[in-house]
Amino acid sequence: MNIVNKVTVRHLKENKRRSLVTIIGAIISVAMITAVATLGVSFLDLLIRGDIERNGEWHVQYQDANVEQLEAIEQDGNTEQLIVTSDGFADFDSTKTDTKHYLYFRNFEAQGMDHFPLALTEGRLPENANEVVISETLNNSSEETYEVGDTLTAGIGERMHSLENRKLSEFDALQYRDGDTIDEELVNVEQQTFDIVGIIERPSWEVSWLPMVSVVGFTDTATAAADETFDGYVVASKINNDLFEDAKAFAKAQGIPSVDFNSDLLRLYGATQNDNLRTTMFSLVGIIMGIVVIGSVALIYNAFAISVSERARHLGMLASVGATKRQKRNSVFFEGAIIGAISIPLGIVAGLGGIWLTFRFINTFLKDALNVGVQLEVVVTPMMLVVAIAVSALTILISTYIPAQKASKISAIDAIRQTQDIKLTGKAVKTSKWVRKLFGLEAEIGLKNLKRNRKRYLATVFSLVISIVLFLSVTYFTNNLKISLEMTQSDLQYDIQLHGGDLNEDSLEQYASLPDVTEAGFIRQAVGEAHITQDRLPEVLMEEIERGEAMLIEDRYLYNVSVYAMDNENFEQYAQQVGVEPTSFGQETPRAIVIDEVVYQNGMSGTIDETKTIKAEVGETIELLGSSINEMGEEIDPETLANVEIAALTDEAPTGVTTSYPGSLDLIVPMDALDELGFIAEDTYPFISLATSDPMKTEAEILEINEGGINVSNVFQRRQQQEQLILLMQVFTYGFITLISLISIANIFNTISTSIQLRKREFAMLRSVGMTPKGFNKMICYESLFYGVKALAYGLPISFAAMFAMHYALNQTFSYGFAVPWGSVAFVIVVIFLIVGAAMLYSIAKIKNDNIIESLKQENA
Incomplete structure (x- = not known):
C-alpha cells in the first residue's frame, strides 16, 4: 500500500463520524438495490408458485397426439419432461342438480400427477389403470355416496356436438338448441369398472358451472393402441419467446393436430406472444431500475462530495508535499473501494434481512386477510446477487468519479485557505430587492448564504429533487399498475x-x-x-x-x-x-x-x-x-x-x-x-x-x-384470485413506496445535517455580529423555503417526465389516458417543506449552544 493510500486509511479512522455517515449512506443504497432485486425475484416466484398450484406445471400442450408422436415429443431437444394424459366423458345422472351431466375422466401417467394440482383429502392416488380418485363434488351432486374402496362403473366415450359434428372439451358448457333440448351426445362409449382409492378436492379445471364432475385415473402409453391419442404436456428446458414458434413448427412437422400454451405461466417466466406486453415489461423494469440507480448515486455521491469538501485541507497538504493529481484522484477512488468493501456485504445482508422481516409481516397478512395458499419466500439467486453487487459497485464508482476529479484539481493554497467552495463575486451573491421587502433582512441573508455555498446548496437541492422524483414515480407506477391489472380482470361484483x-x-x-x-x-x-x-x-x-x-x-x-x-x-x-x-x-x-x-x-x-x-x-x-x-x-x-x-x-x-x-x-x-x-x-x-x-x-x-x-x-374463486392479486400487488408496491420514502428522508436529513455542520463557522460569525436567536431561526426557515421551492421547481417537471415515460411504456399494452396524481403531488409539496424544515431545525438544535470562539476557530479536517 503506497503512502497516499495509507494516509487515506488513517484519515478515515481519525474522522470516524464522517466515515460512518458515508458507510451508512452506501449501506442504505446497496440495501435498497438488493431489496428491490429480491422483492422482484421473490414476488415473481410467488406468482409462479401460485399459478402452478392452480393450473399445474407445464408449458406446452400437444393435443391428440398418438404414441409415435409422443415419442418424438419426448426426444425433442427442448423437452425436459413429458406428461401424458388422456380423457373421456361418461353419463352422470345427478339426482341433486340438473347442472351436472357428465363424469369427466382425466388420466395421468405416474409422474404427471406431481405436476398438476391434485389435493388428496382421503386415500391415495391411482397406481394402475383400474384405479381412480374422485372429486369431492361427486358426493355433493349425487344421492349415492362413494367411499374409498367402492367401485365405479361408467361408459366412457367422447363428447360430440350433435349438429356441428365437433368434439367438445371439458371447458365447453352444455350445448342447448331451443328450450331444454340438449344438443350433444357421447360416442365411442366403452364400459369400464374402477376401484376408488382416494378422494380429492375439486380440481382447478372443474369449474362449478360446467356440466361435469371430475374423476382422475391412470394411463399408460405402453399398452395403448396404435390409433389411441393422448395429450402431451411438456415442461420445457429453455423458456423464451422462440418457444411459441418452435412448438408450432414442431407440431406441424410431426402432424400433431393442435398445440396450446400455458400462457399465464410462460408470461411470468418472461415469455409472451404479445410483443407489446414484452416491451411494456422491459420498459417498466428499465425505468424503475434507472430511478433506483439514480437515487442510489445521489445518496452516495452526496456522501463523497461532502467528504471531499471536508478533506479539502488534507488533500491540499498532500499536494504541498508533492502528491500528483493522479495520486489525489486515486485517493478518493481508494476511499470508495474501502467504503464499497465494507458497505456492499453489509448492504446485501441488510437488504435481505429487511426483506425477510417484511415477508414475515406480509405472509401473516396474506394468510389472515387474503386467504392466499402460497406465501412469499425470500428467493436469492446467484444472478441476482451478481447484479446487486455489480450495480452497487458501479453506483459507488459513479458516485466517486466527480469528487475524485474535483480532488485532483485542488491546489495547495486554495485547499489550505478553504476558498474553493465559495466564489465571492457581486453577481454571484446578488439578490432581488423584493426578497428583503417581502421577507425581511433574514431572508436576504439566508439567500446570500445559499448563493455563497452554491455547491453545497445544489447538492442539497439535488438530493431533494431525487427524493421527489423517486416518490412520485413509484407512486405513479403503483397506481397505474393497479389500473392495468384491473383492466385485465373482468368486473365481477357477484359470487x-x-x-x-x-x-x-x-x-x-x-x-x-x-x-x-x-x-x-x-x-x-x-x-x-x-x-x-x-x-x-x-x-x-x-x-x-x-x-x-x-x-x-x-x-x-x-x-x-x-x-x-x-x-x-x-x-x-x-x-x-x-x-x-x-x-x-x-x-x-x-x-x-x-x-x-x-x-x-x-x-x-x-x-x-x-x-x-x-x-x-x-x-x-x-x-x-x-x-x-x-x-x-x-x-x-x-x-x-x-x-x-x-x-x-x-x-x-x-x-x-x-x-x-x-x-x-x-x-x-x-x-x-x-x-x-x-x-x-x-x-x-x-x-x-x-x-x-x-x-x-x-x-x-x-x-x-x-x-x-x-x-x-x-365465480367466487375466480374473483377471489383477482382481488388477492390486486391486494397483493398493492402490498408489494406500497411497501416499495415506504422503502423509497424512508431512504429519501434519510438522504435529505444526512445531506442537510452534514451541510449545517460544515457551516458552523459561518453561523458563529453571524451570531458574533449580533444576529438574535429569533432572527437566526427566521433565516433558517427562509432557507428551508428556498430549498423546497427550488427542489419542487426541478423535481416536479422531472417527475412528470418520468410519469409520462411510464405511461408510454404501459400504453404499449394498456391504453388509457394520462392523468397526473394531483393528490400525491400535493402530499409531496407539503412533506418536502416539513422534512426540510425538520432537518434544518434538528441540525441547528445540535449546534445552537456551540461556543462562538471555538466555532470560529474550527477547521474542517
Whole structure:
C-alpha cells in the first residue's frame, strides 16, 4: 500500500463520524438495490408458485397426439419432461342438480400427477389403470355416496356436438338448441369398472358451472393402441419467446393436430406472444431500475462530495508535499473501494434481512386477510446477487468519479485557505430587492448564504429533487399498475350467477332469502340493433373504417345493442349511483342509462384499451331496432322498436352486467320498460346475480333447490384470485413506496445535517455580529423555503417526465389516458417543506449552544 493510500486509511479512522455517515449512506443504497432485486425475484416466484398450484406445471400442450408422436415429443431437444394424459366423458345422472351431466375422466401417467394440482383429502392416488380418485363434488351432486374402496362403473366415450359434428372439451358448457333440448351426445362409449382409492378436492379445471364432475385415473402409453391419442404436456428446458414458434413448427412437422400454451405461466417466466406486453415489461423494469440507480448515486455521491469538501485541507497538504493529481484522484477512488468493501456485504445482508422481516409481516397478512395458499419466500439467486453487487459497485464508482476529479484539481493554497467552495463575486451573491421587502433582512441573508455555498446548496437541492422524483414515480407506477391489472380482470361484483331455465322475479325472492346471501339482483337481457350515424362514432371505429376493416351503410354503422332490464329495487339504487332520478323512467318516451365507456382487448394491437362506445349527450335519442337476422338465419329489414332517450352516460356497469366492445351498446332500463321497448319476456335471457358471505355453502343450497334447466356459475374463486392479486400487488408496491420514502428522508436529513455542520463557522460569525436567536431561526426557515421551492421547481417537471415515460411504456399494452396524481403531488409539496424544515431545525438544535470562539476557530479536517 503506497503512502497516499495509507494516509487515506488513517484519515478515515481519525474522522470516524464522517466515515460512518458515508458507510451508512452506501449501506442504505446497496440495501435498497438488493431489496428491490429480491422483492422482484421473490414476488415473481410467488406468482409462479401460485399459478402452478392452480393450473399445474407445464408449458406446452400437444393435443391428440398418438404414441409415435409422443415419442418424438419426448426426444425433442427442448423437452425436459413429458406428461401424458388422456380423457373421456361418461353419463352422470345427478339426482341433486340438473347442472351436472357428465363424469369427466382425466388420466395421468405416474409422474404427471406431481405436476398438476391434485389435493388428496382421503386415500391415495391411482397406481394402475383400474384405479381412480374422485372429486369431492361427486358426493355433493349425487344421492349415492362413494367411499374409498367402492367401485365405479361408467361408459366412457367422447363428447360430440350433435349438429356441428365437433368434439367438445371439458371447458365447453352444455350445448342447448331451443328450450331444454340438449344438443350433444357421447360416442365411442366403452364400459369400464374402477376401484376408488382416494378422494380429492375439486380440481382447478372443474369449474362449478360446467356440466361435469371430475374423476382422475391412470394411463399408460405402453399398452395403448396404435390409433389411441393422448395429450402431451411438456415442461420445457429453455423458456423464451422462440418457444411459441418452435412448438408450432414442431407440431406441424410431426402432424400433431393442435398445440396450446400455458400462457399465464410462460408470461411470468418472461415469455409472451404479445410483443407489446414484452416491451411494456422491459420498459417498466428499465425505468424503475434507472430511478433506483439514480437515487442510489445521489445518496452516495452526496456522501463523497461532502467528504471531499471536508478533506479539502488534507488533500491540499498532500499536494504541498508533492502528491500528483493522479495520486489525489486515486485517493478518493481508494476511499470508495474501502467504503464499497465494507458497505456492499453489509448492504446485501441488510437488504435481505429487511426483506425477510417484511415477508414475515406480509405472509401473516396474506394468510389472515387474503386467504392466499402460497406465501412469499425470500428467493436469492446467484444472478441476482451478481447484479446487486455489480450495480452497487458501479453506483459507488459513479458516485466517486466527480469528487475524485474535483480532488485532483485542488491546489495547495486554495485547499489550505478553504476558498474553493465559495466564489465571492457581486453577481454571484446578488439578490432581488423584493426578497428583503417581502421577507425581511433574514431572508436576504439566508439567500446570500445559499448563493455563497452554491455547491453545497445544489447538492442539497439535488438530493431533494431525487427524493421527489423517486416518490412520485413509484407512486405513479403503483397506481397505474393497479389500473392495468384491473383492466385485465373482468368486473365481477357477484359470487354466484344463475342463468337459463324459467328464472323470474319470484325466483329472485327465493334465492335472495337464502341465509348467507347479502345482495341479489334479477336481470333480463334482450338484444337488438341500432344504426349510428358517422358523427357519433368513436375514434376506434373510425380507424377501423379507414383501414377497411369495417364499413358504413348509408353513412351509418350497425351496432349490436344489449338491453339489460333490472328488477325495480336494484335499478333504483343503480340509477341513483350514476346520478339520475329513478322516477324519470316509465314515462311516455322510453329512457335508458347508456354505458358509454368500456375496456376491451384490441384484436389488432393486442393492447387492452379503454374507449368510448358512442359520442352522445344526455337527452339525445337512439333508434332501437329489432334483429336483422330471422330464426332461419336469413337477412331481413329490422323493425323499429322504439326511440330511446339517453337518461345518463356512465362507465359504471351494474352488478351482473359484463360490458361489450366498440361497435356495441349496453342500455340499462327498469324491468317495466321492456314492454315500452317492444320486447316480450320469452325473447329475453334471464339471470340472477348473488353476493354471499359463504359462496360454497350457498351453491350447495341452490343445487338442493334443483329447479330444472337452471345453470349455476360460482365465480367466487375466480374473483377471489383477482382481488388477492390486486391486494397483493398493492402490498408489494406500497411497501416499495415506504422503502423509497424512508431512504429519501434519510438522504435529505444526512445531506442537510452534514451541510449545517460544515457551516458552523459561518453561523458563529453571524451570531458574533449580533444576529438574535429569533432572527437566526427566521433565516433558517427562509432557507428551508428556498430549498423546497427550488427542489419542487426541478423535481416536479422531472417527475412528470418520468410519469409520462411510464405511461408510454404501459400504453404499449394498456391504453388509457394520462392523468397526473394531483393528490400525491400535493402530499409531496407539503412533506418536502416539513422534512426540510425538520432537518434544518434538528441540525441547528445540535449546534445552537456551540461556543462562538471555538466555532470560529474550527477547521474542517
